[in-house]
Amino acid sequence: MPDETVDTDGTLLVPIANAETADRQLETAIDIAADRSYRILLVYVLDVPSQLSLHDGRRYLLEDDVEDMLAEAAARVESRGIPVDKRIRLARGVSAGIVGAVEKYDIEAILMGWRGRPPRQDVILGSHVDRVLRDADCDVLVQRIKTPRPDDIDSILVPIAGGPHSGFAAETAASIARRHDASITLLHLRESDDPDRSREDAQALLAETAAEFDDDQSVERALVESETVAGTITDWTTRHDVTVLGVSRGGLIQRALLGTVSEAVGRHAAGTVILAKRYDPVPSRLRRLLP
DSSP, X not given: OOOOSSOOSEEEEEEOSSHHHHHHHHHHHHHHHHHHTEEEEEEEEEEOOTTSOHHHHHHHHOOTHHHHHHHHHXXXXXXXXXXXXXXXXXXXXXXHHHHHHHHHHTOSEEEEEEOOOOOBTTBSSOHHHHHHHHHOSSEEEEEEOSSOOOSSOOEEXXXXXXXXXXXXXXXXXXXXXXXXXXXXXXXXEEOTTOSSOOHHHHHHHHHHHHTTSOTTSOEEEEEXXXXXXXXXXXXXXXXXSEEEEXXXXXXXXXXXXXXXXXXXXXXXXXXXXXXXXXXXXXXXXXXXXXX
């Protein structure tokens, strides 16, 4: 179990697969943990095939440099004043090991790394990431790590659509912005003939979201009418260092974890992009049956 001698407000789980992905995830993890008084739990999951016992998996499959990688990552976190623990988990699948860590260590949120590869049939971001998004009983952040995050972050884009996922994206952006004294742009896209939300409603949504930020944070609001929501958001990402986007609803059934808009922006956005999914303890199939 993680050491509880240091008082913290929760634990951020950061699964790492290699030194490169660890390097690109850790700065965001440190920003969030420092802002929210979290500890960080670094986890490496060893995928053990069924023909081996878990014990033999550690004996025959675990490479010598894994412990060194975890130690180096932990030292980097600790040097920034963040409490940190590290674990090697053996499991029948990487996603199973991550989801199991959520249950065992009472995790508040996960920060996953994603390389941004093209989708495959029945796979949205990647089989491990998809399953964690679906099964983890906590908030999930997915950072695209195919390029390094800038050292100096001056501006953060937060597309806002309403709902808990957008709220979680705004909270995450606020944490990063506070650490870098960065400005935030809240962007809402609406189709000109949108029957579900009037222009006044859209402005109210932006104002309500802006009010959640600290008074000393620089927050701009932008309301844009567009018939190509994903493409317009992607264009706006070129003006900002980081984009934090709540997962969207709608789209094809197999895209239900993310929605077609957030998936498209996640793949094509400029700079660093982070997708945010707020944990909903009520499964959607049950929610439809509730009064």
